[in-house]
Amino acid sequence: MHSFLALIFCALLAFAGAQPSPVVPKGFVTQRNGEFRLNGKPFNFVGANSYWVPLLTKKEDVHATFREMQGAGIKVLRTWGFNAINGSELALARETDLTYYQVWNSTEWVINDGPQGLQRLDYVIKTAGLYGIKVILAFTNNWVGYGGSELYVNWIAGAGSTHDVFFSDPRIIASYQRYVTVIVNRYKNSPNIFAWELMNEARCLGDLPAGPNCVAGTNLLSHWYKQQSDYVRSLDSYHMITTGGEGHFYWPDKNVGFWHNGVFISDYNFNGQAGEDFDADLQLENIDFGTYHIYPQYWYTLLDTPSSTNFTIKDWGLSWIQDHADSAKKANKPVILEEFGVSGLQNKTEIYPEWVGLALKTRHAGIMPWQFGMTGLKEDNRVFKYADYIIDGASPNDGFAIYKNQTAVWNIFA
Ligand SMILES: *[C@@H]1O[C@H](CO)[C@@H](O)[C@H](O)[C@H]1NC(C)=O
Ligand SMILES: *[C@@H]1O[C@H](CO)[C@@H](O)[C@H](O)[C@H]1NC(C)=O
Ligand SMILES: *[C@@H]1O[C@H](CO)[C@@H](O)[C@H](O)[C@H]1NC(C)=O
Ligand SMILES: *[C@@H]1O[C@H](CO)[C@@H](O)[C@H](O)[C@H]1NC(C)=O
Numbered sequence: 001m002h003s004f005l006a007l008i009f010c011a012l013l014a015f016a017g018a019q020p021s022p023v024v025p026k027g028f029v030t031q032r033n034g035e036f037r038l039n040g041k042p043f044n045f046v047g048a049n050s051y052w053v054p055l056l057t058k059k060e061d062v063h064a065t066f067r068e069m070q071g072a073g074i075k076v077l078r079t080w081g082f083n084a085i086n087g088s089e090l091a092l093a094r095e096t097d098l099t100y101y102q103v104w105n106s107t108e109w110v111i112n113d114g115p116q117g118l119q120r121l122d123y124v125i126k127t128a129g130l131y132g133i134k135v136i137l138a139f140t141n142n143w144v145g146y147g148g149s150e151l152y153v154n155w156i157a158g159a160g161s162t163h164d165v166f167f168s169d170p171r172i173i174a175s176y177q178r179y180v181t182v183i184v185n186r187y188k189n190s191p192n193i194f195a196w197e198l199m200n201e202a203r204c205l206g207d208l209p210a211g212p213n214c215v216a217g218t219n220l221l222s223h224w225y226k227q228q229s230d231y232v233r234s235l236d237s238y239h240m241i242t243t244g245g246e247g248h249f250y251w252p253d254k255n256v257g258f259w260h261n262g263v264f265i266s267d268y269n270f271n272g273q274a275g276e277d278f279d280a281d282l283q284l285e286n287i288d289f290g291t292y293h294i295y296p297q298y299w300y301t302l303l304d305t306p307s308s309t310n311f312t313i314k315d316w317g318l319s320w321i322q323d324h325a326d327s328a329k330k331a332n333k334p335v336i337l338e339e340f341g342v343s344g345l346q347n348k349t350e351i352y353p354e355w356v357g358l359a360l361k362t363r364h365a366g367i368m369p370w371q372f373g374m375t376g377l378k379e380d381n382r383v384f385k386y387a388d389y390i391i392d393g394a395s396p397n398d399g400f401a402i403y404k405n406q407t408a409v410w411n412i413f414a
């Protein structure tokens with residue numbers, strides 16, 4: 001090669017190497033300099049959390065749900081990319097037409113890619129695109145709901161194991177990655193995927209307790225996030241990847257806590273005890289954006305009495321929002337307020353506008369209340385699992401659902 005041309009060629013290569021992200025296929029969302037981009041333009045969104053969409057059995061209900069979301073201006077749906085059952089639940093699952101993707105009968109689960117399995121998820125992801133909606137898909141759950149990490153722990157590590165072995169046992173990691181491979185390979189060419197999410201609300205403890213390998217300072221979750229995000233990136237060069245975490249900080253020097261009946265209680269949201277280190281996790285190369293959740297009424301039950309302190313759930317949420325915005329700014333990555341909820345309609349109408357207002361002011365790229373509620377479903381009385389059901393055509397309500405008829409709350413987001 002002519003040396004001058006070679007020089008230009010090398011310069012071009014060096015330039016290409018310095019680009020933060022490869023040229024992505026059309027319709028894929030990327031992140032750069034703290035914001036999302038779609039087809040060359042900034043992309044910000046109000047989103048919906050609705051884990052139950054893939055549990056719907058009627059295609060017309062899937063369409064009606066996306067149509068309602070579209071009408072409310074929603075651009076991103078976050079839902080579960082997992083639904084796992086024990087073999088002992090199989091007969092009932094078939095009888096009740098429960099959606100399930102994984103069946104555990106031994107240390108090796110079996111995939112269900114049939115019409116009652118992944119074909120339902122296929123339909124949801126395909127239909128989302130028809131309504132201009134993209135999907136955040138979580139690979140597993142920290143909690144037992146719909147068959148999360150606890151099934152891996154129970155079946156592979158065995159009875160008596162602690163929850164945190166999910167993040168360290170190489171057999172469990174291999175099994176999780178086998179599932180991740182199935183899901184990622186199935187949808188990796190789809191522009192309807194917004195991002196992959198490693199786990200819903202990863203913590204040292206789950207419904208099982210935490211063990212000594214996952215306490216403040218061990219960084220077990222950070223290592224796991226790095227290993228899994230690198231793994232997903234090796235399968236899929238283009239889609240964004242995020243943690244799905246609640247956004248706990250590890251600020252050992254700040255000694256954040258509160259007084260309760262004269263006793264100082266160190267706060268697990270800031271002391272690393274929960275397992276995450278939001279600042280460090282967001283710096284990981286293949287974590288594209290930050291996620292966090294807000295449920296002060298449930299995280300501070302000790303404080304939920306009028307007399308105890310100067311603490312209010314509204315103010316606590318505001319400072320949590322500011323903390324995550326500051327951290328995201330340092331990392332130069334987008335952050336989304338991925339889940340939040342308070343009980344009671346009046347609490348919602350009073351508190352959500354203030355939280356949303358600050359999130360907008362601090363340049364959050366996405367806001368996703370927990371959870372989007374749908375009415376008028378054709379399938380009108382149906383128990384999914386646990387205490388979850390469609391009743392009179394309304395999607396499940398855990399006290400946080402927002403239906404269209406609740407106009408004061410609905411309009412905050414629509
Ligand atoms: C599933 O099986 C595991 C292992 O036997 C057991 O620990 C767990 O309780 C079962 N879960 C359900 C929901 O049946
Ligand atoms: C799992 O076990 C159940 C009975 O517990 C059985 O009916 C089913 O066929 C088994 N499924 C697989 C995939 O092995
Ligand atoms: C509440 O009071 C404590 C100590 O009395 C103080 O450190 C803290 O900053 C106060 N919080 C708010 C939100 O005012
Ligand atoms: C509203 O929030 C307050 C403070 O957490 C709580 O005591 C109250 O029960 C909530 N109202 C409803 C209806 O849930």
Ligand SMILES: *[C@@H]1O[C@H](CO)[C@@H](O)[C@H](O)[C@H]1NC(C)=O
Pocket residue numbers: 375392393394403405406
């Ligand atoms: C709105 O719809 C939900 C779900 O059907 C229902 O539970 C609730 O009572 C309705 N609220 C109003 C104000 O009509």
